Amino acid sequence: MEITQDNAPNNPSTTIVTCPACGLLCDNVSVEIKQSRIRVLNTACPKSIQFFEQALSDDSPKINGESTTLKQAISHAASLLKASKNPLFAGLSTDVQGFRAIYNLANKTNGNLQHINAQSMARNMAVLQSSGWQTTTLTEVKNRADVIVCIGTDIISHNTRFFERFVWLNNQKSDAMFTDSGKREVIYIGENLNTKAGISPDGRQPESVNCSKSDLPEILAVLRALIMGKNLKAQNVAGIQISDLIAVADKLRQAKYAVLAWIAKDLDFPHAALTIQSITETVTLLNQNDSNRTGRAAGLSLGGSDGDTSANNASTWLSGFSLNNDNIEHDALVWINSFNAKKLPEKTKHPLIVLGNANTKFEQTPDVFIPVTTPGLDCSGTLFRVDSAVILPLKKIRENNLPTLSEIARQIEGLL
């Protein structure tokens, strides 16, 4: 990966980069690079700004909080892993290459792997593994969707630029091939959602079905029943008029391309997988061709960050299994937080090794802390977008002396 940087130290240069801060992986972010200071120029996305504008602080490895050499830190980490019977490699906030190296290290040490987003990932995997689903990807949404339902989420709390990039398009620069983007219908189902982004450019308000999170399972089950063609005797469900849901069902049936979007992290209630399944089954029913329908429908799982989609995909091809491991017994904890200094390990009574973001401020001093590069900032790398269809290269954009996670993992492995 080249850096388009001239060598005059005070001359800032600009370059287009890919942002790993959320699952959308926006690859049109323009940044100004001045020595190691980076400024985001063309987006107000707070996640993007926070990511690219993070400072590069003390990069020295530490043993019990005291600075040490990289060699000593690696050898101490290796000795802790040698003494461990079943370490847990957690956090796993890294890219494909980093994950691959940690996967190998875990194999060598009889370790288990658990991503920081394990819980929300498991909700989606439970649905995939019990019934499968019919889904779509972001470019299809941009070009086809005429009805978009945001279920239990406002989307923008996770994916700031979703509406800007894929829904309300500036027809000069960006457009939809098969639909009039300004005429799309946006429907929200849920509580306390920030629906501002759903207002069309000409000021049309989105539809909202306001219901509490805990009522979502029931409301989505009713919506599915309506699409199935069932006649319901009740007038309302969980405080919502059935007629409101019938109106939503009609819109879905009349759509040329309806998209039902959810974010597993926002569906944080017991048995959330069943609610996701209600959504995906609604899509499947809409796609059955025996109901005089003239359109298509698709599900869309959004959110995603800390390389969760990458770790899940890489785990799947390397091991044959998706990454979905909760509550694992372990006697040592290896925490990986390459992307985000604020993601801290849980308190542990076991030896703690952290391979992560140099800016991490700990609540519990790790036995070993080795600062590593952040992919997309300090080193190149590869990440999956939240829809799993698109995989993008990340660039190195600032000078640094940090080792990569892969280098450290390999060196530790070499000492075992």
Added chain:
Amino acid sequence: MGADGVVQDIYIRNGKIIAKPASHEKISQTFDLAGKIVMAGAIDMHSHIGGGKVNIARMMLPEFQETKNYSEPEAHICTPNCSHHATPNTSDTGFRYIEMGYTAAFEPAILPINARQAHLEMADTPMIDKGGYAMLGNDDYFLRLLSSNADQKAINDYVAWTLHATQAIGIKVVNPGGISAFKFNQRRLDLDENHSHYQISPRQILKSLSRAVHDLGIAKPLHVHCNNLGAAGNFETTLNTMGASDGVPMHLTHIQFHSYGTEGDKKFSSAAAQISEALNRNKHITADVGQILFGQTVTASGDSMMQHLNAKLANPKKSVIMDIECDAGCGVVPFKYRDQNYVNALQWAIGLEIFLSVEDPWRIFLTTDHPNGAPFTSYPHLIRLLMDKSFRNDAFAKLNLDAQAMSNLTSLNREYSLYEIAIMTRAGAAKLIGLNDRGHLGAGAAADITIYTDQSDREAMFAKPDYVFKDGELVVKDGKVVKVVWGKTHTAKPAFDIGVEQGLKQYFDKYHTIQLDNFKISNDEIAEDGRGGIINHTN
């Protein structure tokens, strides 16, 4: 090329086969292969080994990973550590292939937008060489070009650009126009039926793409997955498709799935005779079979339109159907083929009827469309079915009786020779793809060599070679891997007019969701870690 039953010495230096060296040159190591059968490493020209839909299949079917052993009677001869379910992880894929003497496999359905994932997975697949065919013909960029009557040169440039950008060696079209039409809610698309939005037909797509591939001068003909996959009566579409390219070469893939008639009480019959006869007559057409074998597998296809129809037959009952990036789609449907099921039994017989009725082994290829017809680990069993008539007829006698009544398989007496097997799985495949230095044992060839002990049980023989050499290194001994190597990625990069990027850039900026530059996969990405590397087969 063409050494059949010849007894001779083979010399290897720096990974290549060389002519007999001068007498003063020292030979550092010798293997005594007296009485052994020596072949080039086998090449699987169509096997879904990497990329989005294969990984979705793995993800969706954790139960497959638990079943280490294939309990069906069809199982091949197992080696220790054998996991040969339908969705092996990347290292198992490489290990199972090399243990059978295969030294290369080609992923036939790379979605251009998803090519980076396919290459990441192939990079993690040890032991064998790999490569892939990029899917076009359902992407909106191409369909817009074709429907706006763009000239052939514009199409050719776009096809060549795609080969470069995706690091592929061939071009595939899946259900021409159909994947896109499904996004507009069309549920079937016939060869001469129009796509409802673009008002162009699959025939026009085939004509344009086959011409482009031909004009660019790459070896691999357009790889065609015909319209109407799996549908009773689809053989007519297949026959008509052979004529869609005006004599320009095309390869019809997994043709077994496209050779169905509508005769009999069940309105499902074998059209293998018509298809084979047409293959024998149409010298510009090649085909691989896509044999089914009984047992549990999963079908992973770019054909979202037809897989959506098949989803009702899923076993276990789950499936994934995706629309992908105005580029293509996919459908992943687990499937259990049963010998007592009329349709499945007849599918089995149809595949074998085609194998035995197509005369030229250079134009028919041995595949199960892994994992769609069966896992690739069943190849030794399939080879025995082709080489051993009594074994085949014994298997046939166990099938669903109604299916037996509808097949002429027992009247086909042909038994493939070792030489024909070598052509079909080595020389022919290398020639088709354009791997000039593979598939044969002549001087200058890469030293990918497999050595078998001649056994009357051909399944046992092909399941467990004595030795396998990859690029001159001994990597398998007695059916077990003794050294891990990583193999290379084969590509084709014909010249093209870079001006094609102007239109592409505008299109990407306006309609796509990534930058054009990020769509392209660099050589460095594939050579990453010093493990992989690229071989370009363009002259």
